[in-house]
Amino acid sequence: MNSTGSKWLLSLLLLAVVAAADAQLYESFYAAKCPQGPAKVAEVVKSWIAKDRTLAPALLRLHFHDCFVRGCDASVLLNGATSEKEAPPNKGSLRGFNVIDDIKAKVEALCPGVISCSDILALAGRDAIVAMGGTNWSVPLGRRDGVLSLASEANADLPSPFSTFASLVSNFGKKGLSTSDLVVLSGSHTVGLAHCAVMQPRLYNFSSTVKTDPALDPTFATALKKLCKQGDVATLIKMDQSKAVDTWDPNYYSNVLRGRSLFTSDDQLKRNPAGVKVVQQMNKAPSPFNKAFGDAMVKMGKIGVLTGTNGQIRKKCFVKN
Ligand code: HEM
Ligand SMILES: *[C@@H]1O[C@H](CO)[C@@H](O)[C@H](O)[C@H]1NC(C)=O
Numbered sequence: 001m002n003s004t005g006s007k008w009l010l011s012l013l014l015l016a017v018v019a020a021a022d023a024q025l026y027e028s029f030y031a032a033k034c035p036q037g038p039a040k041v042a043e044v045v046k047s048w049i050a051k052d053r054t055l056a057p058a059l060l061r062l063h064f065h066d067c068f069v070r071g072c073d074a075s076v077l078l079n080g081a082t083s084e085k086e087a088p089p090n091k092g093s094l095r096g097f098n099v100i101d102d103i104k105a106k107v108e109a110l111c112p113g114v115i116s117c118s119d120i121l122a123l124a125g126r127d128a129i130v131a132m133g134g135t136n137w138s139v140p141l142g143r144r145d146g147v148l149s150l151a152s153e154a155n156a157d158l159p160s161p162f163s164t165f166a167s168l169v170s171n172f173g174k175k176g177l178s179t180s181d182l183v184v185l186s187g188s189h190t191v192g193l194a195h196c197a198v199m200q201p202r203l204y205n206f207s208s209t210v211k212t213d214p215a216l217d218p219t220f221a222t223a224l225k226k227l228c229k230q231g232d233v234a235t236l237i238k239m240d241q242s243k244a245v246d247t248w249d250p251n252y253y254s255n256v257l258r259g260r261s262l263f264t265s266d267d268q269l270k271r272n273p274a275g276v277k278v279v280q281q282m283n284k285a286p287s288p289f290n291k292a293f294g295d296a297m298v299k300m301g302k303i304g305v306l307t308g309t310n311g312q313i314r315k316k317c318f319v320k321n
């Protein structure tokens, strides 16, 4: 076959694969086997968020870190000396595992062996943002759980907060996500907490000649230095410093434009014409952020999913069957 012919065949095959993955995840997946399951997930999430709203961003992030490593297969939840949990981007940083275990126990009590941990992560992330008063989106279901979790893969596949625009685009591209998806999903950083550890280089050790990252608004940098003293790696600070109480909104984008976002990876989104275009779109009033975010979450939730007879339905989320 000539090269044009084989390119055609390849695109057709790719289309077929994408279509198959699409056909296998759907919102009513549990309608027959565990009709009350998804509502039970929402109920348990709601009760936890009522006690501690900061768990909402944590649950959303669990789903993201699951999907980017080995696909959305709940590999992030598996315990083990060299599992994803132990990798530096996750260890001491991911939160909400106890909430997932509680949800799983209650869903197992309802319908044993039916609802996967990977679907629980997808539902809990959505239900958590809804419970904190944020946006809602549909969650196609039918993922199954993997049996392998490797810290080395988490280190390789999770984006670093010190990344350049090009490396972020490449990192998301490897997962089938576009530049627009990158900018829209980064909008998650409108909620949640970060450790002062991540801020240390930007505030105190930017380069051999400049101590503080000049990309930071100077007033903002001064305020951050009060919250994160030199050498402090433990304190948790709000990702969106523009409000007293965390709310789901498009503030992130105005923070990025004003040099008031925490990470280099946030700031980098405006350092490229394609990136800044989406940042500015999201920053418009009324903002298309919520709709775009839901669409991008559905896309992210389909990365490398196990369906049909692949994988398993774990009985406990932290250990394979
Ligand atoms: C674009 C690349 C991204 C980078 C480099 C990045 C990096 C980070 C870092 C370093 C933290 C703070 C962790 C800590 O200090 O404990 C964080 C928090 C968070 N990230 Fe991202 N992130 C990215 C994209 C995303 C995406 C795509 C989502 C969700 C779809 C997301 C959701 C969150 C949330 C909700 C938090 C707060 C977690 C909490 O409060 O416990 N991030 N991120
Ligand atoms: C969120 O959206 C889903 C899918 O459209 C819907 O089934 C669900 O009832 C919504 N939840 C809330 C709390 O509005």
Ligand SMILES: *[C@@H]1O[C@H](CO)[C@@H](O)[C@H](O)[C@H]1NC(C)=O
Pocket (backbone or CB within 6 Å): 205, 207, 208
């Ligand atoms: C600051 O960064 C330099 C390299 O850029 C490194 O050698 C030095 O140890 C760092 N200092 C601190 C206090 O982290």
